[in-house]
Amino acid sequence: MSTGARTVRHADVVDYDLVNPELNAEARQIRETIPMRGDPGDLTEYIRAWSEDDVIDGRPCRAFVVILKTRGCTWALAGGCTMCGYANESAWSKVSEEQLVAQFERAWRGYRDEELVKIYTSGSFLDRHEVMPGAQRRILETIGRAPQKVAFESLPGFVVDDTFAPLEGLVQRMEVGIGVESCNDRVLRDSINKGHGFATFPRAAAICRRHGVSVKAYLMCKPPFLKESDALRDCTATIVRAAPHADVVSLNPTNVQGRTVVDALFRRGSYRPPWLWTLVQALLEGRTAAEGEGFGGILKSDVIAAGQDRGARNCGKCDERVVGYLKKYKDTQDKRFLAMCLEKVDCPCRAEWQLVRELGPLIPAYKDL
C-alpha cells in the first residue's frame, strides 16, 4: 500500500488477499435491494443530525452529530463488510462537493455550541472520492476552532500524510475512528470480508499520531460465523493488540442491521448477537491485559439495541442491570465495575452463557451458539 501516494485509489485500500470472494458477492447481491439506489432523494439534504451526551478528556460534554449523505463507502459499493448496514444510508450516486457542503451547512444551523462535533458519512470522511478534498476543507472551516474536537471515520487506507496536510489548523483537534474489528486476518477475511488486514491499522494510527490526530479503534464483538466462545477469544485478543495504537478503543457488539449478510443469517436462525456477559468479560480481560502492557487510554463499549433481538443481549431479565454496569464502567473507566457486574448480577442465564461457550466447539452449528 502506497501511503505516500498523492491520490488514493480503490485498489490501494483493498487488499485482495483479504477479500472472501463468496461473501463479497453475497454482500453485493444483498445491497442491490437498497432503496436509496432507486431514489437517493434530495442530495443537498443530510441524513440526520442531533445532539447527545459524550465524554471529552474524561469529562462529560455535549456532542453535535451529523450524518451526511455521500455516495457511500468505497468498499461497500464493491460488496463490502458482512455486518455493515450503513450502506442503506448512502446515496449510491455521485454527490458533489457543493451538495456535501450544502448538506453540512443545513445541518450546522442546528449547532448549539457543543464541544464535540461528530461527522459520519456511512463511509470514509477522508476518501477523496466520497468527500472531495474541497468538501473536507470547507466543512472543517465551517466548524472552525470553537469546538474542542472534531471526530470522523475512515478506512485506514485513506489515512495518509497528504490527506491531513491541507486540513491542518482548521479545527482545534481531530479524531479519526477506524474500524479495526479484529486483529485476526482470518476473521477479517472469512467472517467480516473487511477488505484489508489488521496491519493497516497500526500504520494508519502512526500517521495520525504524526499529525496530532487522535485515534479511535472500533472493535467488533462476534462477527458472523464466530461462536460465542470464539468471540470472547477474538475480541479479548484484539483489545490487547489494538490498544497500544489507539487513544480510545470501542468494543462494538455486532447488531443485526438490515440488508447485510448478518441479517440473512439472523433471519434464518443462524446468528445470535453476543451475550452482554461476553462483552463484560472481554472488556475486563482485555483491559487487564492491556493495562499490563501500559495502556492508559479509554476502553469502552457502546451497546446499540441492547436487550433487543437484534442487539447484544442476555436473557432479558438482567440486561438492564448489566448495561448499567457497562455504562458506569464507561464513564469511570474503572474496571472494578466490570468485576462487580460479574459478581453482583447473579442471573440464572449465566449458566446458559457458560453452556453456550462449552457447546460452541462441540456442536457444528451456529444456532444459539
Place this chain on the structure above:
Amino acid sequence: MLETAARDGRGRLADWTPCEGLSVRSPELIVPTVGLVDVPAWARVVVTQAPAGRAGVVELVSGGTWFHPVDAEGLVVAAPQPGPTGQVQVLRVGEELAVFHDAGGWASNPTSAVPSLIEARRQATPGRLLWAPALGSPADYALWTYLGADLFDASPLLLAATRGQALTVDGPLPLEDAERLLGDGEEWDVQRLAQHNLEAARRELALVRHHIARGALRALVERRVYAAPSSVEILRRFDREHAHLEAAAATNRGGPLACMTGESLWMPEVERFRRRVRDHYEPPAQPDILVLLPCSRTKPYKLSPSHRHMQRALDESGIRHRVHEVMVTSPLGIVPRELEDVFPANAYDVPVTGRWTLDEGQVIRDQLAALLARRTYRHVISHVDAHTQEVIAPVLPEGALHTAEGRPASFGDCVRLRDALRQVQEADPAGKDVRALGKARKLDDLRALASFQFGPEAARALTRSAFCHGRMPYVKLEEEGTGKQLGMTTAERGTISLTLEGAARIAGIEGYRVRIQDFELKGTSSLFAVGVEGADADVRPGDEVVVLCGEEVRGVGVAQMAAEEMGVMRRGIAVTVRHTARRGEAGT
C-alpha cells in the same frame, strides 16, 4: 458398516457399526460432554474434545471451530470454513456419517428448513447417517426423523434446561409447572432439568424407533406435530414438496394405514396412489357403464357387508361385465375395483362421519374428473349417499343417474341400482355372450391393474396375447398358445407377481428394473445391495422388479429398498428374488 433394518417414510432404523463390536441404531442422540450434567449411562454416542475410550460408546471428536481449530484424532468433526449463507454445508465424518452443518439454524425458519434438509439428505446419500446438529426436541424428533435426520444431539435439550424449560412430547413446560406436574414434590435445579430433558429425549427416540419398526411412524408424526404450529407447517411443506418423501416411501407395507388428520390427505403413500391413478392407470376398455359406489370401513371393500349387498345387485343386473365399479372415498379420492387389493387401498383407515371435509371433497372431485377425462362412459350411475352425491355432482356428466335414495347398501337402493342397470341394458344393449365377455373382462381388469403398477406401456406388453383365469385376488396371467404363466396376483400385495417370462416382457421398458453386475443369483434368495449397479428411479420398497444384467433377465422379485439406496448402500437386501435365471437362460 451401515445397514438398514426398517424404514418408514425417510425414517430408518439403521445399524451403524463404526468399529468392531460397537453398534448404534438410528435415530439416536449424541450427547456432548459439558460441565452441566454427566453423560448418562445409556448414551451410545458422545461428542467431546477429550476422547476417553468410553466402553460401548461411539466417541465423536470435535476438531474445534474454524476460528479456533484443535488437533484431533478418530471420528473427527471438523467445522467448515464460512461459505455463502445460502449454501448448505454437509461434512463427512469417517465412512458412514455426514453432518448437516447448522441444521438447527436452517430448520428454525420453515421456508429454509424444507429445501435445506432435502439438499443435506441428498448430499449425504443414504449410505451415511445424517446428524442434524442443534436440532430436535422430544416434541419433534418423530418429525425430523420422518423427514430424513438420523442423529440428533443434546445441545437443544441442555440449553432448554438452562432456560428453565422441561421438554415433553407436547412441547416445553416452564420449570414451576414441570415441578408440579412431573416431579415428586422436590425442587428441580438446572441439573435435574437437564436430566429430565435427556430422559425425555431417550424415551421419545425409543418410541420413534418402535414406530418405524411397526411402519407407524407417520401416525406418530401426525400426533406430535400438533405440539407446535411450526411443526405442522414443516410437515405440510414437505408433503406439498412430495418427491422427497415419496422417493423413500414403500409402495406396499403391511398393517393398517391410519389417515386421521387433515395432514393424512397428503401423506406420500396416499398422494402417490392418487397420482398413479391420474397419470399411470388406464381404466379397463370394455366396460361402458361407470357405477360409483361408496367405500366401506372394511378393507378390501368387497369383504364388507355393504359391498356384498351392492355386488349382489350388480350380479343380478346380469351385465356386471359392462360395469366399471369405482369407489368414492377419502383420502384416496376414487378406488377402481381392480385396485381395491392394492396398498394403501387395502389398508387405509379413515374416520367416517358421513360428511366429507371441503379438502376431501376437492380431492374426490379431482380424481373423478381425471377418470372421466380419460375415459368416456356411455352411462354413469352414481350409487352414493346424498351428501357424497352433492360433493361429486359438479364433475358428473350430464344425464348421470343417481340411484341411491337413502343408504346405498339398503335393500331398496340395491334394487334401484339393479333395475337401473337392467333398464340401461334394455335401452342400450351390448353383446350377448356373457361368458366370453366375462373372460375378456378379466384380462381387461388385469391390464388396468398392471397399468397402475408398471405403467401403461408395460401393461400392454405384459397382457398382449395372453389370457386370465381365477378370481381376484388370485388371478393368473398366461401366455396364449404356450400356456406359460406370466404372473399372478396375490392377496398379500394385491399387485402382480411376475414370472421370468412375464419379467422378460417388460424388461425393455424403463420403470422397475434393477441392474446387477454379471453374476448368477442362486435359487430363491436375496440380492444384496452391494451387488446392485443401479435401479430405475421409480423403484420403491415393495415394488415388483426385474433383475437385469445388461439386457438379460437374471431374476424377478420384490424390491426391499428404494432406487436411491440401491447401488449406494453396501449392506442389506436390495431385492428378495422369487425366480432366478442362469446366464443365457431367460433371454430378453
